[in-house]
Amino acid sequence: MEPVTLIATDLDGTFLNSKKQVSDINREAISKLKNYGILFGIASGRPVETVRAMLKKWEIEDSVSFIMGMNGGVVYDLRQRTKEEYHVLDGEVVLDVIHFFEDLDVDFFAFSGHKMCGPTGVGVLYGKYELLNALEPMETQEHARIFGETEIEIDLEPYLENNTCNKLIIHCDKEYMPIVLERARQYKNEACVGFLTADNLFEYVDPRINKGYGIEKVAKHFGVKLENCVAFGDEQNDKEMLEKVGMGVCMKNGSQDVKECSAFVSPYTNDESAVGRFIEENVFKEEMDVIL
Numbered sequence: 001m002e003p004v005t006l007i008a009t010d011l012d013g014t015f016l017n018s019k020k021q022v023s024d025i026n027r028e029a030i031s032k033l034k035n036y037g038i039l040f041g042i043a044s045g046r047p048v049e050t051v052r053a054m055l056k057k058w059e060i061e062d063s064v065s066f067i068m069g070m071n072g073g074v075v076y077d078l079r080q081r082t083k084e085e086y087h088v089l090d091g092e093v094v095l096d097v098i099h100f101f102e103d104l105d106v107d108f109f110a111f112s113g114h115k116m117c118g119p120t121g122v123g124v125l126y127g128k129y130e131l132l133n134a135l136e137p138m139e140t141q142e143h144a145r146i147f148g149e150t151e152i153e154i155d156l157e158p159y160l161e162n163n164t165c166n167k168l169i170i171h172c173d174k175e176y177m178p179i180v181l182e183r184a185r186q187y188k189n190e191a192c193v194g195f196l197t198a199d200n201l202f203e204y205v206d207p208r209i210n211k212g213y214g215i216e217k218v219a220k221h222f223g224v225k226l227e228n229c230v231a232f233g234d235e236q237n238d239k240e241m242l243e244k245v246g247m248g249v250c251m252k253n254g255s256q257d258v259k260e261c262s263a264f265v266s267p268y269t270n271d272e273s274a275v276g277r278f279i280e281e282n283v284f285k286e287e288m289d290v291i292l
Contacts, residue, residue: 002246004283005228006039008068008215009275010241011046011054012198013234014251017271022058029276030063032284039222041066043211043231043241045197047111047166048076048083066222070111070166071197071205071237072214075221084217087206091160093191094168097204100187101170106180109169110160167205168192174199197237212240230283232275234258249278 009015017023033040041064044051048069055061067076076083098108172180180202184194193207211233219226227246231238234254242248242262250262253269268274 001282002227004038004230004247005224006041006219006222007033007230007232007279007283008041008043008066008218008241008245009232010211010234010238011042011044011051013253013270014232014238015042015270015275017273022060023273023276025273025276025280027058027060027063027276029279030060033063033279036284038283039065039224041068041218043068043072043214043233043238045069045071045167045203045237048074052076052078066218068211068214068218071203071209072211072217072241073166073205073209075214075217077221084221085166086213086217087208088164088166089168089192089204089206091163091165093189094165094204095160096189097168097170097187097192097194101180101183104172104180104183105176106170106172109171111166111169167203167209169197170202170204172200177202195236197235203237210240211238212244215241215244230278232278233262234270249274 012020015022015026030040042051042055044067046054046069048067051067051069052061055064061078064078066078068074069076073087074083074085094110101108170180177196177199181196184202187194190207192204194202194204197203215229215231216226219229225246226244229245230247230249231241231245232249232251233239233242234251235258236255238250239258239261242250242258247264248262249264249266250259251268251270251274252266252272254262254265259265264278266274266278268277
C-alpha cells in the first residue's frame with residue numbers, strides 16, 4: 001500500500017455503527033492520525049453544517065480536517081474555515097423530478113443554500129412537516145437550535161421556480177423503494193442523475209457531482225495525490241470515491257457491487273469498527289515500517 005496522507009470515510013453504514021454512534025475503536029484510531037501527519041475527513045451526503053453539528057455531538061471535531069458534504073458538492077476545510085461549493089441543480093429540474101414522482105407515496109426534501117433557507121449554509125425545503133420533524137439529525141428545529149436560526153416553512157414550487165438546490169431526496173418506506181426504483185428507471189433527464197443512498201432514500205444531484213469528484217477536489221485543496229488517499233464506504237454513492245483513491249475499502253456489510261469495485265473488502269462490519277481496525281492494522285503498521 002502507498003504511504004497514506006489523507007483518509008476519507010462515509011458515515012452511515014461505515015464509520016457509524018447501527019446506533020448512529022462512533023465506537024471507541026474508531027474514535028481512538030482517528031485521534032492518532034494527526035501524530036502521523038495524516039489528514040482525516042468525512043465524506044457524506046449530508047450538508048456540511050449538519051455534519052459539523054454531529055462532530056461536536058460526538059466530540060471528535062479536533063480529529064477531523066475536512067468535510068465533503070452533499071455527496072461531493074461541497075468541501076469544507078475545518079482548519080481554515082473555508083467552504084467550496086460546486087455544481088447545483090436548477091430549480092426547474094428539481095420540479096420536473098418532483099412532478100414525475102408526485103403520484104407515488106413518497107416525500108421530497110430539496111436542499112438549498114439560499115440564505116432564506118440556511119443562513120449559515122444549507123436549509124431544507126420540504127413537502128411533509130411531520131416527516132422532516134422526525135429526521136435525525138434535524139435539518140430544521142435542531143439546526144435552528146444549534147446555529148441560532150429561525151425555522152422557516154415554505155412551499156417547494158414557488159421557491160424552486162426561481163432558485164437552485166444542492167440535491168433532491170425522495171423518501172419512502174423501504175418496502176416501497178422497489179416501486180420508486182422502477183419509476184426512476186423510466187425518468188430521463190440529462191440535467192440530473194439519481195442513485196440509492198439508503199434503503200429508504202433515493203437522491204438526485206447534478207450529474208457532475210459524486211464523491212469521486214469530491215475526493216478529487218479534497219486532494220487538490222490539500223495538495224495530496226489520490227494514490228496516497230484511503231477511502232471507506234459501503235453504498236452506491238461511495239463507489240466513485242472508492243475507485244478514485246489509492247486504497248478504496250468497502251465494509252463487510254457493503255453492497256455487492258461496491259465490494260466488487262473496491263481494492264479491499266474489510267472482514268469487519270460497521271458495527272465491528274471496520275474503519276478503526278483498518279487504520280490500526282494497516283495504516284499505522286505501514287507508517288511504522290517506513291519509520292523503521
